[in-house]
Amino acid sequence: MATKQPKVVLVTGASSGIGEAVAARLVREGHRVVAGARRIDRLKALADRCGDLLAPVRLDVTDRAGVEAFVRRARELHGRVDVLIGNAGVMPLSRLDSLLVDEWDRMIDVNVRGLLHGIAAALPVFTAQGGGHFVTIASIGAHQVVPTSAVYSGTKYAAWAITEGLRQECDPSIRVTTVSPGVVTSELAGSITDPGAAEAMRAYRATAIAPDAIAQAVSYALSQPDDVDVNEIVVRPARQR
Known part of the structure:
Protein backbone atom coordinates (compact mmCIF):
# COMPACT_ATOMS: atom_id res chain seq x y z
CA MET A 1 0.00 0.00 0.00
CA ALA A 2 1.40 3.40 -0.95
CA THR A 3 2.11 5.78 1.88
CA LYS A 4 0.24 9.12 2.02
CA GLN A 5 3.51 10.99 2.53
CA PRO A 6 6.24 9.39 0.41
CA LYS A 7 9.80 10.23 1.39
CA VAL A 8 13.12 10.25 -0.44
CA VAL A 9 15.13 7.58 1.38
CA LEU A 10 18.81 6.70 0.97
CA VAL A 11 19.84 3.19 2.02
CA THR A 12 23.48 2.10 2.28
CA GLY A 13 24.47 -1.55 2.06
CA ALA A 14 21.31 -2.24 0.05
CA SER A 15 22.56 -5.14 -2.08
CA SER A 16 21.61 -7.89 0.38
CA GLY A 17 20.23 -8.75 3.80
CA ILE A 18 18.70 -6.01 5.92
CA GLY A 19 19.53 -3.22 3.48
CA GLU A 20 17.86 -5.01 0.59
CA ALA A 21 14.80 -5.80 2.71
CA VAL A 22 14.52 -2.21 3.93
CA ALA A 23 14.80 -0.81 0.41
CA ALA A 24 12.21 -3.25 -0.97
CA ARG A 25 9.72 -2.64 1.83
CA LEU A 26 9.97 1.14 1.60
CA VAL A 27 9.39 1.01 -2.16
CA ARG A 28 6.30 -1.13 -1.55
CA GLU A 29 5.08 1.58 0.82
CA GLY A 30 5.48 4.22 -1.88
CA HIS A 31 8.76 5.84 -0.89
CA ARG A 32 11.40 6.82 -3.43
CA VAL A 33 14.55 4.92 -2.57
CA VAL A 34 18.12 5.56 -3.65
CA ALA A 35 19.93 2.29 -2.93
CA GLY A 36 23.70 2.26 -2.51
CA ALA A 37 26.19 -0.61 -2.34
CA ARG A 38 29.40 -1.80 -3.96
CA ARG A 39 27.71 -4.62 -5.88
CA ILE A 40 25.92 -2.60 -8.52
CA ASP A 41 24.76 -5.75 -10.33
CA ARG A 42 22.80 -6.77 -7.24
CA LEU A 43 21.32 -3.28 -6.96
CA LYS A 44 20.24 -3.31 -10.61
CA ALA A 45 18.51 -6.66 -10.05
CA LEU A 46 16.75 -5.13 -7.03
CA ALA A 47 15.70 -2.15 -9.16
CA ASP A 48 14.28 -4.54 -11.77
CA ARG A 49 12.12 -6.09 -9.06
CA CYS A 50 11.12 -2.81 -7.39
CA GLY A 51 10.46 -0.62 -10.41
CA ASP A 52 10.98 3.08 -11.00
CA LEU A 53 10.79 4.06 -7.32
CA LEU A 54 14.25 2.58 -6.69
CA ALA A 55 17.44 4.08 -8.14
CA PRO A 56 20.62 1.95 -7.85
CA VAL A 57 23.89 3.79 -7.18
CA ARG A 58 27.31 2.19 -6.70
CA LEU A 59 28.63 3.18 -3.27
CA ASP A 60 31.58 2.37 -1.02
CA VAL A 61 30.89 3.99 2.34
CA THR A 62 34.60 4.06 3.20
CA ASP A 63 35.05 6.61 0.39
CA ARG A 64 34.01 9.97 1.83
CA ALA A 65 33.78 11.65 -1.57
CA GLY A 66 31.71 8.74 -2.84
CA VAL A 67 29.22 9.14 0.02
CA GLU A 68 28.96 12.86 -0.68
CA ALA A 69 28.27 12.02 -4.34
CA PHE A 70 25.62 9.50 -3.24
CA VAL A 71 23.71 12.16 -1.32
CA ARG A 72 24.20 14.65 -4.14
CA ARG A 73 22.81 12.13 -6.66
CA ALA A 74 19.65 11.71 -4.59
CA ARG A 75 19.12 15.46 -4.56
CA GLU A 76 19.66 15.60 -8.32
CA LEU A 77 17.05 12.89 -8.83
CA HIS A 78 14.43 14.06 -6.35
CA GLY A 79 15.30 17.57 -5.20
CA ARG A 80 15.67 16.64 -1.53
CA VAL A 81 16.68 13.89 0.91
CA ASP A 82 14.33 12.98 3.75
CA VAL A 83 15.97 9.90 5.29
CA LEU A 84 19.45 8.39 5.42
CA ILE A 85 19.55 4.77 6.55
CA PHE A 126 18.86 18.17 6.58
CA THR A 127 19.81 21.38 8.34
CA ALA A 128 19.26 23.48 5.21
CA GLN A 129 15.93 21.74 4.54
CA GLY A 130 14.75 22.19 8.10
CA GLY A 131 14.22 18.47 8.61
CA GLY A 132 15.35 14.92 7.98
CA HIS A 133 15.74 11.54 9.61
CA PHE A 134 18.86 9.51 10.34
CA VAL A 135 18.39 5.77 10.92
CA THR A 136 21.42 3.75 12.00
CA ILE A 137 21.32 -0.04 11.78
CA ALA A 138 23.51 -1.02 14.72
CA SER A 139 23.38 -4.51 16.29
CA ILE A 140 22.60 -6.38 19.45
CA GLY A 141 26.41 -6.39 19.58
CA ALA A 142 26.15 -2.74 20.65
CA HIS A 143 24.58 -3.99 23.89
CA GLN A 144 26.51 -7.17 24.62
CA VAL A 145 29.94 -8.68 24.03
CA VAL A 146 30.68 -12.37 23.54
CA PRO A 147 33.95 -14.16 22.75
CA THR A 148 34.99 -13.34 19.14
CA SER A 149 32.83 -10.17 19.04
CA ALA A 150 35.16 -7.71 20.80
CA VAL A 151 36.02 -5.57 17.78
CA TYR A 152 32.65 -5.94 16.06
CA SER A 153 30.79 -5.07 19.26
CA GLY A 154 33.16 -2.15 19.72
CA THR A 155 32.27 -0.79 16.28
CA LYS A 156 28.56 -1.28 16.88
CA TYR A 157 28.72 0.38 20.29
CA ALA A 158 30.49 3.23 18.54
CA ALA A 159 27.66 3.35 15.99
CA TRP A 160 25.13 3.47 18.82
CA ALA A 161 27.09 6.16 20.69
CA ILE A 162 27.62 8.31 17.60
CA THR A 163 23.95 8.12 16.72
CA GLU A 164 22.85 8.91 20.27
CA GLY A 165 25.20 11.89 20.34
CA LEU A 166 23.79 13.02 17.01
CA ARG A 167 20.27 12.79 18.43
CA GLN A 168 21.17 14.99 21.38
CA GLU A 169 22.97 17.56 19.25
CA CYS A 170 20.48 17.84 16.38
CA ASP A 171 17.74 20.40 16.02
CA PRO A 172 14.37 18.81 16.91
CA SER A 173 13.38 18.99 13.25
CA ILE A 174 15.92 16.23 12.57
CA ARG A 175 14.88 12.84 13.91
CA VAL A 176 17.40 10.16 14.85
CA THR A 177 16.75 6.44 15.31
CA THR A 178 18.98 3.48 16.13
CA VAL A 179 17.75 0.00 15.24
CA SER A 180 19.69 -2.87 16.82
CA PRO A 181 18.96 -6.25 15.20
CA GLY A 182 19.59 -9.56 16.87
CA VAL A 183 20.32 -12.66 14.79
CA VAL A 184 19.04 -12.02 11.27
CA THR A 185 19.42 -14.09 8.11
CA SER A 186 22.10 -12.32 6.06
CA GLU A 187 25.45 -12.71 4.32
CA LEU A 188 27.39 -11.14 7.19
CA ALA A 189 28.54 -14.43 8.64
CA GLY A 190 30.07 -15.36 5.30
CA SER A 191 32.90 -12.91 5.93
CA ILE A 192 34.15 -14.78 9.02
CA THR A 193 37.53 -16.35 8.27
CA ASP A 194 38.39 -17.49 11.80
CA PRO A 195 37.36 -21.21 11.96
CA GLY A 196 36.32 -21.16 15.61
CA ALA A 197 34.23 -18.02 15.19
CA ALA A 198 32.63 -19.41 12.05
CA GLU A 199 31.60 -22.61 13.83
CA ALA A 200 30.19 -20.70 16.80
CA MET A 201 28.22 -18.44 14.48
CA ARG A 202 26.63 -21.40 12.66
CA ALA A 203 25.10 -22.57 15.93
CA TYR A 204 24.24 -19.02 17.01
CA ARG A 205 22.35 -18.31 13.81
CA ALA A 206 20.02 -21.30 14.17
CA THR A 207 17.30 -18.96 15.49
CA ALA A 208 17.74 -16.21 12.88
CA ILE A 209 14.74 -14.15 11.82
CA ALA A 210 14.07 -12.71 8.36
CA PRO A 211 15.54 -9.32 7.38
CA ASP A 212 12.03 -7.97 6.77
CA ALA A 213 11.49 -7.98 10.55
CA ILE A 214 14.08 -5.21 10.72
CA ALA A 215 12.60 -3.49 7.68
CA GLN A 216 9.26 -3.35 9.50
CA ALA A 217 10.94 -1.65 12.47
CA VAL A 218 12.50 0.94 10.17
CA SER A 219 9.14 1.51 8.49
CA TYR A 220 7.52 2.07 11.89
CA ALA A 221 10.09 4.71 12.86
CA LEU A 222 9.69 6.53 9.55
CA SER A 223 5.90 6.48 9.69
CA GLN A 224 5.57 8.46 12.91
CA PRO A 225 4.38 12.09 12.93
CA ASP A 226 7.10 14.70 12.57
CA ASP A 227 6.96 15.52 16.30
CA VAL A 228 7.53 11.88 17.32
CA ASP A 229 11.11 10.58 17.37
CA VAL A 230 11.51 6.84 17.86
CA ASN A 231 14.99 6.86 19.37
CA GLU A 232 15.86 3.18 19.67
CA ILE A 233 14.44 -0.20 18.68
CA VAL A 234 15.92 -3.61 19.52
CA VAL A 235 14.57 -6.48 17.40
CA ARG A 236 15.70 -10.05 17.95
CA PRO A 237 14.32 -13.57 17.64
CA ALA A 238 11.95 -14.50 20.47
CA ARG A 239 14.26 -17.39 21.33
CA GLN A 240 17.44 -15.28 21.47
CA ARG A 241 18.52 -14.38 24.98
Missing part, protein backbone atom coordinates in the same frame (compact mmCIF):
# COMPACT_ATOMS: atom_id res chain seq x y z
CA GLY A 86 23.12 3.86 7.54
CA ASN A 87 23.02 0.11 7.14
CA ALA A 88 26.33 -0.85 5.50
CA GLY A 89 28.37 -3.10 7.77
CA VAL A 90 30.75 -6.05 7.95
CA MET A 91 31.16 -8.70 10.64
CA PRO A 92 34.33 -10.83 10.35
CA LEU A 93 34.29 -12.07 13.94
CA SER A 94 37.41 -13.52 15.53
CA ARG A 95 39.19 -13.84 18.85
CA LEU A 96 41.59 -11.03 19.57
CA ASP A 97 44.49 -13.49 19.86
CA SER A 98 43.90 -14.46 16.23
CA LEU A 99 45.41 -11.05 15.44
CA LEU A 100 43.38 -10.52 12.26
CA VAL A 101 44.26 -6.83 12.28
CA ASP A 102 43.29 -6.21 8.66
CA GLU A 103 39.79 -7.46 9.47
CA TRP A 104 39.63 -5.22 12.55
CA ASP A 105 40.57 -2.27 10.36
CA ARG A 106 37.90 -3.19 7.81
CA MET A 107 35.21 -3.24 10.50
CA ILE A 108 36.32 0.15 11.79
CA ASP A 109 36.40 1.59 8.27
CA VAL A 110 32.94 0.35 7.24
CA ASN A 111 31.00 0.25 10.51
CA VAL A 112 32.30 3.48 12.04
CA ARG A 113 33.91 5.67 9.40
CA GLY A 114 31.25 4.73 6.86
CA LEU A 115 28.54 5.83 9.27
CA LEU A 116 30.33 9.11 9.96
CA HIS A 117 30.72 9.76 6.24
CA GLY A 118 26.96 9.45 5.83
CA ILE A 119 26.27 11.83 8.70
CA ALA A 120 28.78 14.35 7.34
CA ALA A 121 27.18 14.25 3.90
CA ALA A 122 23.52 14.37 4.96
CA LEU A 123 23.52 16.59 8.06
CA PRO A 124 24.10 19.89 6.17
CA VAL A 125 21.31 18.92 3.76
Whole structure:
Protein backbone atom coordinates (compact mmCIF):
# COMPACT_ATOMS: atom_id res chain seq x y z
CA MET A 1 0.00 0.00 0.00
CA ALA A 2 1.40 3.40 -0.95
CA THR A 3 2.11 5.78 1.88
CA LYS A 4 0.24 9.12 2.02
CA GLN A 5 3.51 10.99 2.53
CA PRO A 6 6.24 9.39 0.41
CA LYS A 7 9.80 10.23 1.39
CA VAL A 8 13.12 10.25 -0.44
CA VAL A 9 15.13 7.58 1.38
CA LEU A 10 18.81 6.70 0.97
CA VAL A 11 19.84 3.19 2.02
CA THR A 12 23.48 2.10 2.28
CA GLY A 13 24.47 -1.55 2.06
CA ALA A 14 21.31 -2.24 0.05
CA SER A 15 22.56 -5.14 -2.08
CA SER A 16 21.61 -7.89 0.38
CA GLY A 17 20.23 -8.75 3.80
CA ILE A 18 18.70 -6.01 5.92
CA GLY A 19 19.53 -3.22 3.48
CA GLU A 20 17.86 -5.01 0.59
CA ALA A 21 14.80 -5.80 2.71
CA VAL A 22 14.52 -2.21 3.93
CA ALA A 23 14.80 -0.81 0.41
CA ALA A 24 12.21 -3.25 -0.97
CA ARG A 25 9.72 -2.64 1.83
CA LEU A 26 9.97 1.14 1.60
CA VAL A 27 9.39 1.01 -2.16
CA ARG A 28 6.30 -1.13 -1.55
CA GLU A 29 5.08 1.58 0.82
CA GLY A 30 5.48 4.22 -1.88
CA HIS A 31 8.76 5.84 -0.89
CA ARG A 32 11.40 6.82 -3.43
CA VAL A 33 14.55 4.92 -2.57
CA VAL A 34 18.12 5.56 -3.65
CA ALA A 35 19.93 2.29 -2.93
CA GLY A 36 23.70 2.26 -2.51
CA ALA A 37 26.19 -0.61 -2.34
CA ARG A 38 29.40 -1.80 -3.96
CA ARG A 39 27.71 -4.62 -5.88
CA ILE A 40 25.92 -2.60 -8.52
CA ASP A 41 24.76 -5.75 -10.33
CA ARG A 42 22.80 -6.77 -7.24
CA LEU A 43 21.32 -3.28 -6.96
CA LYS A 44 20.24 -3.31 -10.61
CA ALA A 45 18.51 -6.66 -10.05
CA LEU A 46 16.75 -5.13 -7.03
CA ALA A 47 15.70 -2.15 -9.16
CA ASP A 48 14.28 -4.54 -11.77
CA ARG A 49 12.12 -6.09 -9.06
CA CYS A 50 11.12 -2.81 -7.39
CA GLY A 51 10.46 -0.62 -10.41
CA ASP A 52 10.98 3.08 -11.00
CA LEU A 53 10.79 4.06 -7.32
CA LEU A 54 14.25 2.58 -6.69
CA ALA A 55 17.44 4.08 -8.14
CA PRO A 56 20.62 1.95 -7.85
CA VAL A 57 23.89 3.79 -7.18
CA ARG A 58 27.31 2.19 -6.70
CA LEU A 59 28.63 3.18 -3.27
CA ASP A 60 31.58 2.37 -1.02
CA VAL A 61 30.89 3.99 2.34
CA THR A 62 34.60 4.06 3.20
CA ASP A 63 35.05 6.61 0.39
CA ARG A 64 34.01 9.97 1.83
CA ALA A 65 33.78 11.65 -1.57
CA GLY A 66 31.71 8.74 -2.84
CA VAL A 67 29.22 9.14 0.02
CA GLU A 68 28.96 12.86 -0.68
CA ALA A 69 28.27 12.02 -4.34
CA PHE A 70 25.62 9.50 -3.24
CA VAL A 71 23.71 12.16 -1.32
CA ARG A 72 24.20 14.65 -4.14
CA ARG A 73 22.81 12.13 -6.66
CA ALA A 74 19.65 11.71 -4.59
CA ARG A 75 19.12 15.46 -4.56
CA GLU A 76 19.66 15.60 -8.32
CA LEU A 77 17.05 12.89 -8.83
CA HIS A 78 14.43 14.06 -6.35
CA GLY A 79 15.30 17.57 -5.20
CA ARG A 80 15.67 16.64 -1.53
CA VAL A 81 16.68 13.89 0.91
CA ASP A 82 14.33 12.98 3.75
CA VAL A 83 15.97 9.90 5.29
CA LEU A 84 19.45 8.39 5.42
CA ILE A 85 19.55 4.77 6.55
CA GLY A 86 23.12 3.86 7.54
CA ASN A 87 23.02 0.11 7.14
CA ALA A 88 26.33 -0.85 5.50
CA GLY A 89 28.37 -3.10 7.77
CA VAL A 90 30.75 -6.05 7.95
CA MET A 91 31.16 -8.70 10.64
CA PRO A 92 34.33 -10.83 10.35
CA LEU A 93 34.29 -12.07 13.94
CA SER A 94 37.41 -13.52 15.53
CA ARG A 95 39.19 -13.84 18.85
CA LEU A 96 41.59 -11.03 19.57
CA ASP A 97 44.49 -13.49 19.86
CA SER A 98 43.90 -14.46 16.23
CA LEU A 99 45.41 -11.05 15.44
CA LEU A 100 43.38 -10.52 12.26
CA VAL A 101 44.26 -6.83 12.28
CA ASP A 102 43.29 -6.21 8.66
CA GLU A 103 39.79 -7.46 9.47
CA TRP A 104 39.63 -5.22 12.55
CA ASP A 105 40.57 -2.27 10.36
CA ARG A 106 37.90 -3.19 7.81
CA MET A 107 35.21 -3.24 10.50
CA ILE A 108 36.32 0.15 11.79
CA ASP A 109 36.40 1.59 8.27
CA VAL A 110 32.94 0.35 7.24
CA ASN A 111 31.00 0.25 10.51
CA VAL A 112 32.30 3.48 12.04
CA ARG A 113 33.91 5.67 9.40
CA GLY A 114 31.25 4.73 6.86
CA LEU A 115 28.54 5.83 9.27
CA LEU A 116 30.33 9.11 9.96
CA HIS A 117 30.72 9.76 6.24
CA GLY A 118 26.96 9.45 5.83
CA ILE A 119 26.27 11.83 8.70
CA ALA A 120 28.78 14.35 7.34
CA ALA A 121 27.18 14.25 3.90
CA ALA A 122 23.52 14.37 4.96
CA LEU A 123 23.52 16.59 8.06
CA PRO A 124 24.10 19.89 6.17
CA VAL A 125 21.31 18.92 3.76
CA PHE A 126 18.86 18.17 6.58
CA THR A 127 19.81 21.38 8.34
CA ALA A 128 19.26 23.48 5.21
CA GLN A 129 15.93 21.74 4.54
CA GLY A 130 14.75 22.19 8.10
CA GLY A 131 14.22 18.47 8.61
CA GLY A 132 15.35 14.92 7.98
CA HIS A 133 15.74 11.54 9.61
CA PHE A 134 18.86 9.51 10.34
CA VAL A 135 18.39 5.77 10.92
CA THR A 136 21.42 3.75 12.00
CA ILE A 137 21.32 -0.04 11.78
CA ALA A 138 23.51 -1.02 14.72
CA SER A 139 23.38 -4.51 16.29
CA ILE A 140 22.60 -6.38 19.45
CA GLY A 141 26.41 -6.39 19.58
CA ALA A 142 26.15 -2.74 20.65
CA HIS A 143 24.58 -3.99 23.89
CA GLN A 144 26.51 -7.17 24.62
CA VAL A 145 29.94 -8.68 24.03
CA VAL A 146 30.68 -12.37 23.54
CA PRO A 147 33.95 -14.16 22.75
CA THR A 148 34.99 -13.34 19.14
CA SER A 149 32.83 -10.17 19.04
CA ALA A 150 35.16 -7.71 20.80
CA VAL A 151 36.02 -5.57 17.78
CA TYR A 152 32.65 -5.94 16.06
CA SER A 153 30.79 -5.07 19.26
CA GLY A 154 33.16 -2.15 19.72
CA THR A 155 32.27 -0.79 16.28
CA LYS A 156 28.56 -1.28 16.88
CA TYR A 157 28.72 0.38 20.29
CA ALA A 158 30.49 3.23 18.54
CA ALA A 159 27.66 3.35 15.99
CA TRP A 160 25.13 3.47 18.82
CA ALA A 161 27.09 6.16 20.69
CA ILE A 162 27.62 8.31 17.60
CA THR A 163 23.95 8.12 16.72
CA GLU A 164 22.85 8.91 20.27
CA GLY A 165 25.20 11.89 20.34
CA LEU A 166 23.79 13.02 17.01
CA ARG A 167 20.27 12.79 18.43
CA GLN A 168 21.17 14.99 21.38
CA GLU A 169 22.97 17.56 19.25
CA CYS A 170 20.48 17.84 16.38
CA ASP A 171 17.74 20.40 16.02
CA PRO A 172 14.37 18.81 16.91
CA SER A 173 13.38 18.99 13.25
CA ILE A 174 15.92 16.23 12.57
CA ARG A 175 14.88 12.84 13.91
CA VAL A 176 17.40 10.16 14.85
CA THR A 177 16.75 6.44 15.31
CA THR A 178 18.98 3.48 16.13
CA VAL A 179 17.75 0.00 15.24
CA SER A 180 19.69 -2.87 16.82
CA PRO A 181 18.96 -6.25 15.20
CA GLY A 182 19.59 -9.56 16.87
CA VAL A 183 20.32 -12.66 14.79
CA VAL A 184 19.04 -12.02 11.27
CA THR A 185 19.42 -14.09 8.11
CA SER A 186 22.10 -12.32 6.06
CA GLU A 187 25.45 -12.71 4.32
CA LEU A 188 27.39 -11.14 7.19
CA ALA A 189 28.54 -14.43 8.64
CA GLY A 190 30.07 -15.36 5.30
CA SER A 191 32.90 -12.91 5.93
CA ILE A 192 34.15 -14.78 9.02
CA THR A 193 37.53 -16.35 8.27
CA ASP A 194 38.39 -17.49 11.80
CA PRO A 195 37.36 -21.21 11.96
CA GLY A 196 36.32 -21.16 15.61
CA ALA A 197 34.23 -18.02 15.19
CA ALA A 198 32.63 -19.41 12.05
CA GLU A 199 31.60 -22.61 13.83
CA ALA A 200 30.19 -20.70 16.80
CA MET A 201 28.22 -18.44 14.48
CA ARG A 202 26.63 -21.40 12.66
CA ALA A 203 25.10 -22.57 15.93
CA TYR A 204 24.24 -19.02 17.01
CA ARG A 205 22.35 -18.31 13.81
CA ALA A 206 20.02 -21.30 14.17
CA THR A 207 17.30 -18.96 15.49
CA ALA A 208 17.74 -16.21 12.88
CA ILE A 209 14.74 -14.15 11.82
CA ALA A 210 14.07 -12.71 8.36
CA PRO A 211 15.54 -9.32 7.38
CA ASP A 212 12.03 -7.97 6.77
CA ALA A 213 11.49 -7.98 10.55
CA ILE A 214 14.08 -5.21 10.72
CA ALA A 215 12.60 -3.49 7.68
CA GLN A 216 9.26 -3.35 9.50
CA ALA A 217 10.94 -1.65 12.47
CA VAL A 218 12.50 0.94 10.17
CA SER A 219 9.14 1.51 8.49
CA TYR A 220 7.52 2.07 11.89
CA ALA A 221 10.09 4.71 12.86
CA LEU A 222 9.69 6.53 9.55
CA SER A 223 5.90 6.48 9.69
CA GLN A 224 5.57 8.46 12.91
CA PRO A 225 4.38 12.09 12.93
CA ASP A 226 7.10 14.70 12.57
CA ASP A 227 6.96 15.52 16.30
CA VAL A 228 7.53 11.88 17.32
CA ASP A 229 11.11 10.58 17.37
CA VAL A 230 11.51 6.84 17.86
CA ASN A 231 14.99 6.86 19.37
CA GLU A 232 15.86 3.18 19.67
CA ILE A 233 14.44 -0.20 18.68
CA VAL A 234 15.92 -3.61 19.52
CA VAL A 235 14.57 -6.48 17.40
CA ARG A 236 15.70 -10.05 17.95
CA PRO A 237 14.32 -13.57 17.64
CA ALA A 238 11.95 -14.50 20.47
CA ARG A 239 14.26 -17.39 21.33
CA GLN A 240 17.44 -15.28 21.47
CA ARG A 241 18.52 -14.38 24.98
